[in-house]
Amino acid sequence: MDENGVTFMNVIELPAVEVDGFVEQWRERAKLMRDAPGFRDSRLHRAKLPNTRFQLVNVAHWDSVEAWESAIANPAFQTAVRGVPGVVTPNPALYDVVVEYEQS
């Protein structure tokens, strides 16, 4: 396990009118992730303005790439993901923190 872990982000494009419904589906789907080994935390962010290009961004932290890969391979999660409507364009990817500033 990497002490710093890994950041998973999903930058989601969808019409503003679809956001409420998607958030409710996401809430249930993400519970499958929460219970997986190596999960640390997950926050779904919603844009304050309806004309923001990316209405939703999920920022999650995992112990390792391997833990995240095992979690998404879960058949229950795969089935849930197939229920995402076609109007939604997800952009999921893994990231490392390269610069970090805290309040000085």
Next chain:
Amino acid sequence: MDENGVTFMNVIELPAVEVDGFVEQWRERAKLMRDAPGFRDSRLHRAKLPNTRFQLVNVAHWDSVEAWESAIANPAFQTAVRGVPGVVTPNPALYDVVVEYEQS
């Protein structure tokens, strides 16, 4: 001041070959933000893979929308932002956390 604050995110599209140079510019520019009132933290994330659509994502936290607005109005910051090359497409926006899960 809102106890929960506000999340600022910038989802950045740029060619993978431009990432190293951009990160160094960002590191300096973000120092202007770090010193502003109401700044909490900022993390620049870099995609692990060169074919990820959004190579860089900044996730920052501020005490309030007003604090963030005051910080970006700083003329020194505005000057620095004008130095960003045209090949970079930033997508800056403010977000609220709508769902949050922590390790159970």
